Amino acid sequence: MDLASILEIDDKKLLDKKLRKAFSPYSLPIAVDGEELTCLIILINSTIPRNKIKDIIDKQQAQELWKDDGHLDKCLTEVGWYHTHNLKYPDARVSHQVYRGDSPTVYPNVLSSANLPYGLGWANNSAMVNYAKLFSAEFLWRGDVITLGTLLTAKQPLWLDKLVLLGVNKNKLDSMIAYLDNELSQKQTPHEISDYSKQLRFMVTGKPIAVTPIVSHTVQAKIHKLAPSLRTTTISHGHPASVSGLVASVGGFSRVLNYYPSVKRNRTKDFITARRDKKGCFDNSVLSSKSFVNALKCIAKENLAPTVRQRRQLRVSALRFIRKQLILWLAPMMEWRDSESNANYDTEPSSIENKLIVTPLEQLPQLVAELNLKFYQSIQFNKYASRYAFHPELILPIKMQLSWLLRYLAIPISTTVATNSHVYLHLQQLKVSDASSLSNPYVAGIPSLTALWGFVEYYQLRLNKLAGTSIDMESVAWFISEYQEIQTKKLPEPCTPVSKRSVSNIKRSGIIDGKYCDLTVDLIIALRIPDKETTPTKQLLQAALPSKFAGGTLLPPALYEQRDWLNIYSSRSELFSVVSRFPKSGCWIYSDNGKLDSFQKLEQRLKLEPDLKPVNMGFIALEKPQERVNSIAEQHCFAEPCIGVVQCKNAIEVRLEGAKQFFDSAFWHLSSENTAMLMKTYHKD
Incomplete structure (x- = not known):
């Protein structure tokens, strides 16, 4: 539908609702060809709170606003807070920071803002949320997705003439163009890390690097546009206008893809x-x-x-x-x-x-x-x-x-596979409580693959410190046998004093919504043991087991359930003979061999392939690592989480496909290449 078609609606309330929705960041861009003047009227009237304006297409009101230099200056000031990636999401306590940079590098079979057109969102003082709409609202003009800010910097004659017609004098118009051109051409990156921004530590080329994941405005907006055709859920925000213009436009209910693992009750x-x-x-x-x-x-x-x-x-x-x-x-x-x-x-x-x-x-x-x-x-x-x-x-x-x-x-179960120097550690029926199922800011369901790798890295560190060894945990396979979504919200612990200058009570910070789950998993970890060392004993391997997984509490099974929950295999054939008899109620997290190069392809494949699930596949750096204040490592960079897909492979299918396919597709490790830290399948013998 184009703007001209919407304007034909007679019902004023419905017309107002449709027009506001058409220019919202979560809606598909609307064509405004032939209605450029009306578009300018709607954009400037959108900067006024809804309860203070009766008609969003009131031309007289629009002319007064376009002539008001003070009002225009407030709108222009908010351009400085336009971002490509939102540092205030999901914690609005991050303040006075903005990230505006280039799109990341495109990587095969993972999706990020690199797979979408360049776009800008806004996040700053919640009182200024309406002023930010003037130059950031997207619409279609002559077949291109564009904003008023872009049109003015390009000095499009048609739009300049319409602005003059609405009362903007030439000097003000020139100053607006100069300001927009100067501001939007500049990149903005923080010089320090906020106390409320998350940091993750990765080992890249043998050196620790701190990474702060930040959400992309264009990807977040794209998820909202895909919501009618894909399974989604909402993340709620108590003060949406403080988070971003996008979150404010949806009333604080941010959409995320919602695909849980294919796990059923064991019958x-x-x-x-x-x-x-x-x-x-x-x-x-x-x-x-x-x-x-x-x-x-x-x-x-x-x-x-x-x-x-x-x-x-x-x-x-x-x-x-x-x-x-x-x-x-x-x-x-x-x-x-x-x-x-x-x-x-x-x-x-x-x-x-x-x-x-x-x-x-x-x-x-x-x-x-x-x-x-x-x-x-x-x-x-x-x-x-x-x-x-x-x-x-x-x-x-x-x-x-x-x-x-x-x-x-x-055909008898095929267990004949090539021998190698790996030892396989099988951890059985590990119970995880309150794990984060919000894989990244775009996807809920299966916990993040990078969280899986973080568990393995920490396990390796604890084991080598405890046993005095240099064992390398090279890859991990993941089987989910039980999964239960947690419906309740988490109440934060009291952490902030009511008064900073006297003895006072401690209050809780605001609730930051998330998605959580309880699950039971089996992990198979491939160990590379140096020639001069021996495999640690079961007691040492059990003692070194971390107690955290994906933000949740991890515990081995109770003694009355299973005493022998850790086994060591030196033979792939012996391991697969056990794997092939796993219960059909669970699923293996397998790599996907299909092509994924666009969000349209993701939408198509999720509809056609029920066992395909989106998940966080890693992070793509947005800049070269550098020194920053408050970093947990010497080098720090901002990175964008990316979306990949995995196959939830039933244990019976794994059995039928054979051992070779299992060892080729089920084992994961973190690969650091160029500017990306991505989870990939491990094929090295």
């Missing part, structure tokens, strides 16, 4: 009970999901996409998803085959359930016809999927997927 015991009661053994719950029904709908050629290419992409995506769901449908059988007590299950000898358990592996493909029939019987009485039972368009594709699955099950 294996329930299935065993159901089997003994002869109530069925397949996990039919996976056939009832909306995503599975939509995949069947796609294969059945309902609601076809408009182009052949889109139809092909959707079909391939649907078949992949159906295959994953069929794996989960059969997962209880695979777990029972692995169980030592599977002979105790009481079933009819001729049933497909019994055949799947007792039939030798190499003969499993012979059961495809019976299994195909069982599948359709399972969905025949399912109220969501019953319409697709024995659907002619589905019979062949489903049978082919089941045939592929049985053929792979018939």
Whole structure:
């Protein structure tokens, strides 16, 4: 919709709401071609509080404001507080600091402000939030996303003439252009680190560097624009105008992507009970999901996409998803085959359930016809999927997927992999409470991968100090078996005296909202042990375990649950034989091999691939490291957190893909290259 179309609305209240929303930083830019004068009227009237102006397109009011040099000077003063990255987010106590610089370097398969057009936001004194809108509001003109500040510095004749028509004299216009040109061309970086700004310590080329992550205005605005089509949640701010103009425009409810790991309640015991009661053994719950029904709908050629290419992409995506769901449908059988007590299950000898358990592996493909029939019987009485039972368009594709699955099950578990000099440390069923699930300021769900690496680095430091060794923890694999979102907010501890000059009570600081979770994880850490050293004992490895993970409290399992929670493996084959039997209810955090080069691609892939999850992949430096006051290291730099994607790989899929794929895709380490600190998969033998 363009500005001319909105102006046709007769309802004044609705018109005012639409116009204000159209020029808000969280909305898609609106075309103003042919309505340049009205655009200038709306922009200047937006600098007045809503309760002090009746009509945002009041021309007379706009002319008075454009002629008011004092008012214009206040608007111009706020240009000095325009930023590319917001130092006041999320803690508004950071004051008198602004960061305005170039876009970071583009890196493959991670997204940052480098993947978006250059843009500016505002953050300063909350009382000045309206004045900042005049020169920062974005709109479309002649096909380009632009602001009034940019148009004036470019001296666009059409816009200059419209301003003169509204009463701006030539001298004031020249001074405005000169001020904007001078201010917007300058880069701004703080010379010291605020006490309220976070700092992280990274080792780069063997030297510690302090990094302060700062949020990008353009990425934050882009997340808000993607909100209608992707899963999001909100982070609330008590004083939004103190945080930024963007946060103020959304009433203090900042949007973040909200994608949790693919973890389900472990129902294996329930299935065993159901089997003994002869109530069925397949996990039919996976056939009832909306995503599975939509995949069947796609294969059945309902609601076809408009182009052949889109139809092909959707079909391939649907078949992949159906295959994953069929794996989960059969997962209880695979777990029972692995169980030592599977002979105790009481079933009819001729049933497909019994055949799947007792039939030798190499003969499993012979059961495809019976299994195909069982599948359709399972969905025949399912109220969501019953319409697709024995659907002619589905019979062949489903049978082919089941045939592929049985053929792979018939292949013995592949544990033969290349030998290497690593020792693998398996930490089992670690409990983490109150971990931060806000991966970075743009994403919630899976805790940050850099937090995972921070745990490993600290573990390595503690172990080497305790054992007197020089062991290198080179990479880590991460399995999440349980996940629970925490709904309550955290109340900060009392930390600020009411009076600084006398004995007084201590008050709490304002609540800074976040997202938190409880989770249970397994970690597999690859250790590189020097030739002259031996592997530390289990007691030393257990004693060196850190007590923090992603900001939460980490504890090993209780003694009554599991005494032997730490194991050491020198053989990859032996390790994978254990890994391949992990419960299907959890998921491995796998690297993604797909292409990710734009936010449009991210949106498309998150819709098509349910197991794909966004996560913080690391940080891209915005400048060269330098000395700064209050830095926790000799060198400091500001950096932008970046968005990547990971695959939540079900344990059954990991088993079917084999050991080589596991060791190629499941292990992570921090890579420092050029100006970036990014988590990547580890392939070094």
